[in-house]
Amino acid sequence: MKKLFQPIDNAPLIIFRIFFGFLLAAETFGAILTGWVKENFIKPEFTFSHIGMEWLQPLPGNGMYFYFATMGILGILVMIGYKYRLTLSAFTILWTLTYWMQKTSYNNHYYMLILVCLIMIFLPANRYASVDVKQNPEIKSWSMPQWCSWVMILQIAIVYLFATLSKFYPDWLDGTFTKNLLANKSPFPFVQDIFNQKWFYLFIAYSGIAFDLLIVPLLLWKKTRTFAFIASLIFHLFNAVTLQIGIFPFFALSFAVFFYPPEKIRSIFFKKKAVLDFDNLPSDKNKSILLYFFLPYFILQILLPIRHWFIKGDVLWTEEGHRLSWRMMLRSRSGYTVFKIVDKQSGQEIRYNVRSKLTEKQFNMVSDKPDAIWQFAQRIKKEFASQGKDVSIFADTHVSINGKKLKQFIDPKVDLASADWNYFSHNDWILLYDDKEK
Structure with a gap:
């Protein structure tokens, strides 16, 4: 417990805020430019909201273009750290309403964005390299409690854990799903010939299980960390190119900054940042945020993905308990x-x-x-x-x-x-x- 409150360099959190804000802007502006907003909010007569949220429908006319443009601007403000908690809170509310508003084009990373936004609201991610610091130098800090990194690591670990468990079903283990998934995914005949080979789609199936199961432990261990990061880079870039799943591969990669020593992240991204003796800095003894927000939060994050085990029938068939369970690219x-x-x-x-x-x-x-x-x-x-x-x-x-x-x-x-x-x-x-x- 004492180690959780030990001060460490806040470089990982600061650079993650910058990456995160950029991805929020890319997701929302990209939704406009690619026609996603038009297809899902402008064109339909109504949207399939989450049950209980049927009253929540898109703004009339071209209103949703302005709605998403506002989120894009808020993402940029988060990136530069301007009125950080206010702008991130506003983005979180708008994005959550968007998530509840339609599920026709459901994607797990839409849900994950909500969760990470909620976590980041409670973290001191604007204490360095931000407009907030320029306007109010008194808030500037070079450190953060170690738990700030650990809550991010725990969140991504939960995602990968349940993604692993969900793959243990016959159609994944015999390569049926990955064979179907890779069919006609390449414009190049010789590449598609490889995709169609049994050894290849079985390799993809089992490497998917191995990656999801081992990536967090391998990133935590110093001796395998760089190897794991390279494997993660290859895995997510392959998914980005072949599956075209938006920002998720880059979003997942950005969590790597919390696995490396903070000093390493500082030396790469913030070369001019002051180097302090963090071992001699006083510990942050405020435990209330961990006890009253993060403890219930993570209990809920463990309960939601297992709820389908207590519902009659196979979730793969009934879909009951499928969402919010990290059952990603599964069937x-x-x-x-x-x-x-x-x-x-x-x-x-x-x-x-x-x-x-x-x-x-x-x-x-x-x-x-x-x-x-x-x-x-x-x-x-x-x-x-x-x-x-x-x-x-x-x-x-x-x-x-x-x-x-x-x-x-x-x-x-x-x-x-x-x-x-x-x-x-x-x-x-x-x-x-x-x-x-x-």
Whole structure:
């Protein structure tokens, strides 16, 4: 405990703030430039918010362009350390609302950005090389408590740990998923020929497990640290090029600064920074932030990824407990859903054009994701209710995991308009994988 509060050079935290702010700006400005904002917020008639957040919808017109541009500017302000806690808090709120607002283009690093933003708000990352220091020199500091590095290491360790555990299922272990993932990923025929080789996609599958399992211990050990960093660089750059998963590979790489001795980071990035005898500096004895924020925070971070173990059924099939669990790049889903809408009063089936209400991405989501199917059924129900009609809604859904045989997914006899969504346990209208087709 005493060592956690021992002062160390704050160079790792300062350079991470700069990297982090740049990545926040790159993510948000990039979302505008690549058309991501248009596809997910401007073009759709509505968004599939997280359940319970249906009231949270995009700003009208071109409002979301200004929304994301504001986040981009806030990212730059975080990078330069201007009113650091205020600008980072504002970004965190806006980004969290964005996260809750749509899940059609869900990505784990969107969730991770929220978590790291929350952590960084509580860390003294503006005490050096910042506009805040220039405006108020009294806050300048060359040190930080050692726990500031350890909370960042623990966060990335949790991500890698649960990413490892989730890969221990048959389609990963026999290379089925990685084979499908690498199919048609290269524009060069000779490279694609390598991707199609069994030895290669099995190598990718098992190197993925080995990397996720060992990267944190190897970075912690001095003798293997540089080797581990090079391996991390190759691994994440390969993912960035072949999988095109946004800023996540670079975001993950930026955590490396917390594994190296602070003096090493200072010598690389802040050559003019004062060198002090940190061993003789007084320890920070304020334990309240660790006890009242970080302890509950990390308990929750351990509980969320294991909650699906206590929900009936295989999360790979049901999706219940999938999000917030670091189940990254793990499986492919495909399928179809046909809605049957029946007027309760007349008993007649009503024709409904699903495609006219959804973008292509949304339509694909409603084809195989249980929460989206249920939410869309509720939306259809409200639409007909506004016309004075009370309807029953049934879904004939078949789903395939990793290109395997389609199986019935939703009980076609259950009226989804009347069904509830259970947040914490299995929804019985989602058929289990081993259930016989009805």
